[in-house]
Amino acid sequence: MKSAAAFVVLACLLVVHVQGQARPGVKRCLCQGSLVNMVRLQRVEKIEIHPDGPACENMEIIVTLKNGAGQKCLNPDSSFTQNYIKKAIQDRSTQ
Structure with missing residues (x-):
């Protein structure tokens, strides 16, 4: 009985540890696919610049x-x- 309880506790700790690790291959970039080289300035309402980060x-x-x-x-x-x-x-x- 004690060994089963210890196994359950160990399994829970292992699951918590694995879920907390960052996945190195996953990126959350907003720009997916091809990038545009230019846009008519008359058509621009707003520009947002997001620097590189984690x-x-x-x-x-x-x-x-x-x-x-x-x-x-x-395209930057x-x-x-x-x-x-x-x-x-x-x-x-x-200004």
């Missing part, structure tokens, strides 16, 4: 389009995106 190892730039046209993920390495970020930083620093 959830996703890629920097993500998500553009919300006007009139409910959806969201697009910008494209020249359009780099220029847009530089201009936004300059505009913020002058």
Whole structure:
């Protein structure tokens, strides 16, 4: 009887330990699939920049389009995106 109780306690501790471990292969990136190199600025309602972190190892730039046209993920390495970020930083620093 004592050995059965010890086995149940050990099994519960093992289950709790396994569930608490992070899964290294699982990423929770918001941008899945292909990335867009440029978007017309007249159609942009909002831009969100998500730096790389523990959830996703890629920097993500998500553009919300006007009139409910959806969201697009910008390629952070494209020249359009780099220029847009530089201009936004300059505009913020002058305000």
